[in-house]
Amino acid sequence: MKQRQTRQLRAVREVVESAHDHPTADEVMRRVRARLPQISLGTVYRNLQKLATQGRVRVVYLADQAARYDGMTGAHDHFFCERCAAVTDIMRARASIPAVGRRLGQSGYVVRSHSLTLYGVCTACSGPKAARAVRHARRVASA
Amino acid sequence: MKQRQTRQLRAVREVVESAHDHPTADEVMRRVRARLPQISLGTVYRNLQKLATQGRVRVVYLADQAARYDGMTGAHDHFFCERCAAVTDIMRARASIPAVGRRLGQSGYVVRSHSLTLYGVCTACSGPKAARAVRHARRVASA
């Protein structure tokens, strides 16, 4: 029952907490392997789930894509770029959502959490240097 | 290139459009089979995707669950009951979201769509008759 402080758990936690780009489980594994070349994807999933249960990590589900993991646990939402698959944090989108929860609460619903995601094209992909940005993003996304 | 009016496509469309409970692809197949007993799950998926591309059906992605299909194509959001897996439509949650899109637009982001889902416990599951409601929901969910 007691949680052990294994090097794998710590490495997964440190990778996710220091990541600013919402990596997938697979990407987390690649990064952890820089330090622990033997770690398996199953262990990464188990530890990510453990951290998520403890609230140390947030899981971000995006349409039909693989789940992303986010070390920022404070209230914020996400923007998903349909061109380069980048995920950007949005800090101010939620202002009105507590009101929705309150209204639903009067109808007997208990709102525990919510998820707001905007889909579209990000600055890098829609701007004048879009071609270069897309190339860059693809490289990062498949690295 | 021309779209054909097959009985399978029509049956899938009619099932989803008349459903009020956000069925999964598997559930759609079960319902269609009442009329077309030999329809395959692959065909259901192909037709759901076709209808979604045409905007006649909305796909609702919920955390790590299977996708739900929604015949209501107008703007609305969803509440997901973590106890019975029921999905409820929420009509008024989005009022403030266009403003978020506008603000992001000024930063070079193009917002094409968004998804807002609230998670919690629904009226039937949190009320005084919760036990019965849960039993009912489970029966429906696994029917």
Added chain:
DNA sequence: CTTTCTGCAAACTCTTTGCACTCGT
């Protein structure tokens, strides 16, 4: 030492796809 955790691989779920055949048009 005891118990949790790991690595591996197999299993699982959901969804997509290749192929030969069917059926709208």
Added chain:
DNA sequence: ACGAGTGCAAAGAGTTTGCAGAAAG
């Protein structure tokens, strides 16, 4: 008749899990 659509089964992607051995406390 032509070719889009179907059924089937196999393949894919992402995630979970059983088990024997490793290692944390």
